[in-house]
Amino acid sequence: MRYVTTCLSDICTSVCTRGIVAVGLGLVMTCSAYAEDITVSEKAFSCLSEGTKIRNTYIKHADPEKLKEAVRIFKNSVPDKEYPVGTFLQLLPDEAMVKHPRAKFPDTNGWEFFALDLSEQGTKIKTRGDKVVNFQGVQCFSCHQPAAKFDFVCEKGHGCAPVPLDDPKIAELQEADPRCRKK
Numbered sequence: 454m455r456y457v458t459t460c461l462s463d464i465c466t467s468v469c470t471r472g473i474v475a476v477g478l479g480l481v482m483t484c485s486a487y488a489e490d491i492t493v494s495e496k497a498f499s500c501l502s503e504g505t506k507i508r509n510t511y512i513k514h515a516d517p518e519k520l521k522e523a524v525r526i527f528k529n530s531v532p533d534k535e536y537p538v539g540t541f542l543q544l545l546p547d548e549a550m551v552k553h554p555r556a557k558f559p560d561t562n563g564w565e566f567f568a569l570d571l572s573e574q575g576t577k578i579k580t581r582g583d584k585v586v587n588f589q590g591v592q593c594f595s596c597h598q599p600a601a602k603f604d605f606v607c608e609k610g611h612g613c614a615p616v617p618l619d620d621p622k623i624a625e626l627q628e629a630d631p632r633c634r635k636k
């Protein structure tokens with residue numbers, strides 16, 4: 454009798470475990486099919502110098518491991534490699550690129566462009582999406598498109614038309630970010 458009970462409970466354990474494994478597997482598969490999107494609110498933007506600066510660009514990611522990965526890709530100009538979802542890139546304080554899953558903006562590999570209004574009180578989003586234009590009325594993506602091999606990150610030497618600002622001017626605009634508390 455005891456043998457039967459043990460056996461039954463063994464069967465039950467095995468069936469239950471398999472059930473849980475199957476449900477777990479299902480969840481993992483669902484999750485990877487719909488790579489999680491991020492919500493980008495005005496609060497997600499802050500003083501530029503809170504990011505990690507590589508050459509002219511500030512990089513941010515809420516997850517330190519993914520920030521490391523984004524910095525590695527940027528620093529080494531790794532070709533044919535997509536930035537982690539949730540990566541924020543900024544050259545100028547009032548413009549940004551934020552990475553979503555590809556499905557959200559298929560034409561730009563998931564990059565959303567932002568034009569921002571800045572003040573000491575914080576950030577207001579002027580325009581956002583994959584068709585944003587810059588301060589000269591030129592579409593962000595029209596300039597960034599030639600850098601397709603680098604996930605549309607221009608830097609210098611990735612094929613984009615240059616911005617009409619030299620490096621000292623870029624640095625000056627970065628330092629003038631009104632959101633940074635003056636010490």
Ligand code: HEC
Nearest residue numbers: 509542543544548549550587591593596606607608615616
């Ligand atoms: C005239 C072409 C041009 C336009 C228009 C343009 N960009 Fe860029 N962008 C560049 C170039 C070139 C760089 C690299 C500059 C450097 O690193 O010195 C760059 C750099 C950047 C970077 C840093 C990462 C990278 O790609 O190197 C971000 C973020 C960015 N631009 C966002 C935008 C946004 C947002 C807009 C629209 C509001 C925009 N850009 C419009 C040419 C352009």
